[in-house]
Amino acid sequence: MEQSFLAYLRGRCRSLPQVELGIGDDAAVLAASPHPRIVCTDQVIDGVDFLSAQHDLVDVGYKAMAINLSDIAAMGGQAESALVTLALPKKNATKIAGEVYEGILQAASEFQIAIAGGDLSTYRGRDVANTGDSDESRHNTESPLAISITLIGSLPDGPAWKRSGAQVGDAVLVSGHVGGSILGRHLRPTPRLELSRRLRELADVHAAIDISDGLSLDLDRLCAASGVGIELDIDAIPIHQDALRLAQQSGRTPFEHAWSDGEDFELIVSVSEADASKIAAIDLGVPLTRIGTMVGRTGLWKRVDSKFERLAPQGHSHL
Amino acid sequence: MEQSFLAYLRGRCRSLPQVELGIGDDAAVLAASPHPRIVCTDQVIDGVDFLSAQHDLVDVGYKAMAINLSDIAAMGGQAESALVTLALPKKNATKIAGEVYEGILQAASEFQIAIAGGDLSTYRGRDVANTGDSDESRHNTESPLAISITLIGSLPDGPAWKRSGAQVGDAVLVSGHVGGSILGRHLRPTPRLELSRRLRELADVHAAIDISDGLSLDLDRLCAASGVGIELDIDAIPIHQDALRLAQQSGRTPFEHAWSDGEDFELIVSVSEADASKIAAIDLGVPLTRIGTMVGRTGLWKRVDSKFERLAPQGHSHL
Structure with missing residues (x-):
């Protein structure tokens, strides 16, 4: 799934000047800035921060961005780009990823945030399969959807609001x-x-x-x-x-x-x-x-x- | 757990000049750099990328840092600071977090990486409890340990290695x-x-x-x-x-x-x-x-x- 989903994402993510090199390489490159950088990360997990049975996953994706944007706002910073990591249940992984990203992209569009990169894993998938999969019995196939977002921005002149x-x-x-x-x-x-x-x-x-x-x-x-x-x-x-x-x-x-x-x-x-x-x-x-x-x-x-x-x-x- | 664990972490994390403001506020502040920034993120999940029953969690923490450092190296960049997000099984959450961080801090020390911040959640914990916990039956208490690390570095003069x-x-x-x-x-x-x-x-x-x-x-x-x-x-x-x-x-x-x-x-x-x-x-x-x-x-x-x-x-x- 990852390759085709990344191709879809590349098509959906707008080019913004703050990201010089985005999704598709081993790392992303963000344009130089004369200002200090401000960074934060927050995750939301099914059953802890939301309930997938009850909440629209588009909203959940939006929220995962918004709570990080709020952290940047609370420091007096300006948000510029995001890295998005999803841990997906195996069942309906692509559908779930699509819905979550829909909300993430809505927030990104609204606040001019570039999606610079991220990571996708499916529980019990073969992200790095040479660790084997001999341990089938330990985890429930219902391992929860987890969304972890890192936001990177810059701090205009003057101190951060501590x-x-x-x-x-x-x-x-x-x-x-x-x-x-x-x-x-x-x-x-x-x-x-x-x-x-x-x-x-x-x-x-x-x-x-x-x-x-x-x-x-x-x-x-x-x-x-x-x-x-x-x-x-x-x-x-x-x-x-x-x-x-x-x-x-x-x-x-x-x-x-x-x-x-x-x-x-x-x-x-x-x-x-x-x-x-x-x-x-x-x-x-x-x-x-x-x-x-x-x-x-x-x-x-x-x-x-x-x-x-x-x-x-x-x-x-x-x- | 989070407050006391964060206090422990603050004590363990060395101050390095690349981080102006680290763990403890809503976001971290990284010192300004004249260079473009290079950023990447990779997660490792129990049962997918490692097996907690078999692998030492100190090693797993080290690996989670090392695979991200490798991505920065592959782009011709220099790594400077990390944001660390852990999703922890409820059972032994503090012990697990401590072991994982031990390996993360070993890698950080070896490669002069500052831990700028992160997020900790425990499955079925009350990270944001007003979403309720009425959904007890949906997820196994054995939800897997997941470690997601974002590395931020800089790209010296010249292009990234695409x-x-x-x-x-x-x-x-x-x-x-x-x-x-x-x-x-x-x-x-x-x-x-x-x-x-x-x-x-x-x-x-x-x-x-x-x-x-x-x-x-x-x-x-x-x-x-x-x-x-x-x-x-x-x-x-x-x-x-x-x-x-x-x-x-x-x-x-x-x-x-x-x-x-x-x-x-x-x-x-x-x-x-x-x-x-x-x-x-x-x-x-x-x-x-x-x-x-x-x-x-x-x-x-x-x-x-x-x-x-x-x-x-x-x-x-x-x-």
Whole structure:
């Protein structure tokens, strides 16, 4: 399958100037750039990150790209090219690969990403058959579809937005609305690359992270990395309509969903008061809501009357 | 597991100047380079590319790095940093990850590669748990260990060594000795990065490929990509002692093993007669043997008396 599928892919992948030599050789060549490179990788696995019985594999392919694009956006970088690795169940391998790639190519087209290369393997296939196949009994033929994508981009002038750069007194902003992504948004998130690019022009972002595992959990990670805490304006947290809809089914409150649901893929950024004011005056196409202020006392806090009350981060940790 | 394992990894990974920001943020930052970047990715999967019941996982980790390093060498590039993605069986996930990383770090240390980042998932874990885990019955808990590595390097001045650049009249050279790697060499191949670097200084390499799927199969791929054929000097093919040893068990000839066994990870290069003579006069630390001459008639050929006889490529195709 690999040779004919690669021929199909070469036909589908647009030539973009960032890739000098793409699919078909032992490695790809990316055009020289005067900027530092920014790179990330994230995998999605059937039964862990999605359910093939339930989710459209075109959406799953799109999501695998989008979550990586979101990571680049959260660092203040620009995404340019991708390497795509698929581990495919033997049954319907070509059909599955085609559907997944359809979604990958949709995201690539939308964000001008070149597919520079990748790898395809089929479980129990003969990727390198001289290791033998005498071990038939050990693995289920239902070994899960796994999609691993590496994104490579560049970092414009100025530093990367680390998690560790937040300063006491910073205003903390969150993009869009959060909670309830499980109702469908999690499959087609909008990576905030354009917002990231605009923010980089406008402001000196001290720290940033994208919300993959829950607003409060990722906010807590950012605070912990920076050695600060946050005094939250709880009522300001922008709750997504999906969180309201989900609350009607779940028995939890819309706030709880906004606080702890994962896969919003919105950005949290920490900027100076002055930059926050500057940003607030400009239409960036996506709402940016101030949800709190960084304080010296570590942890997540809300003020109740004149006292601070500690809030527990909740969300979905990896592994 | 991920947080504590990442902390362990950060401690084990050496700081190298090519990585400005490594493990721990949403993406890594690689130092700017004036050269084009060269990138490749290859995965190895239990039951397909190795057998965990039989092979030491430290070796498997080393191999996962080495096969990617070999791809960079085959393009005439220099390897600099790696992103490592592991999909882990739930049982003994931390132990398995530790063993695999041990081999990865050995290769990284040997070839001065920085581990810039990666991803860890455990099958049926809760990488992103809001997709639920209601689908318990679909996948075997024995889902196989999969290791996917992306290598990023740079391409010194001059073009990449494509498969398609061989010219009629070129001398074709192969490094080292081939055949019988299954006896153990396939787990600890020596990527020919140093040889590649020396060849780049000495000669204008027209085309190159590394032997992953068998001497004759990869040679055929190089010829096909270049639109040429090769007249082979069959007796010159450097047969590895392992091919002789394997022939005693297999009932096949040592030549057959040299011709079709995969995973030698030696280089095949196509250079002008003049460059071949220049190279032959210099000790490169690894033998480079001339095995034939490129001809206009496509395919693999040997001369028997005054006639050409066509040879069939054999090896292990992917998928």
